Amino acid sequence: MAKRTTVGDIxxxxxxxxxxxxxxxxxxxxxxxxxxxxxxxxxxxxxRLLAASTGKSQKELLEQAIDLLRAEAGEI
Incomplete structure (x- = not known):
């Protein structure tokens, strides 16, 4: 009789x-x-209104706001 193959043998x-x-x-x-x-x-x-009135993109305005906050709060 042949030996049965089990999962542990593989x-x-x-x-x-x-x-x-x-x-x-x-x-x-x-x-x-x-x-x-x-x-x-x-x-x-x-x-959106500020971007339209200044001719800047929303991305530029957000980056400018973050730079101003960074200057106020200091580097983290």
């Missing part, structure tokens, strides 16, 4: 060496990333 196939994967780093100056936050509709409307 060896997984040989695998190649694991390749190292470079981690994503978005901390370099000038790199951009998507910012998705909810704000109240009054602020969003004001941002």
């Amino acid at each position: 060896q997984p196939p040989a695998r190649g060496e694991k390749k190292s994967v470079k981690m994503f780093d978005a901390s370099k100056e000038g790199d951009t990333t998507q910012l998705s936050n909810r704000i109240n509709s009054g602020h969003a409307r004001y941002l």
Whole structure:
């Protein structure tokens, strides 16, 4: 009678060496990333009106606001 094969008798196939994967780093100056936050509709409307009246993009206005807050609060 032949010996029964069990799960413990089965060896997984040989695998190649694991390749190292470079981690994503978005901390370099000038790199951009998507910012998705909810704000109240009054602020969003004001941002759109301010962008239209100044000729700047919403992105430029947000970056300028963050720079002003950074100058006020200091580097974190």
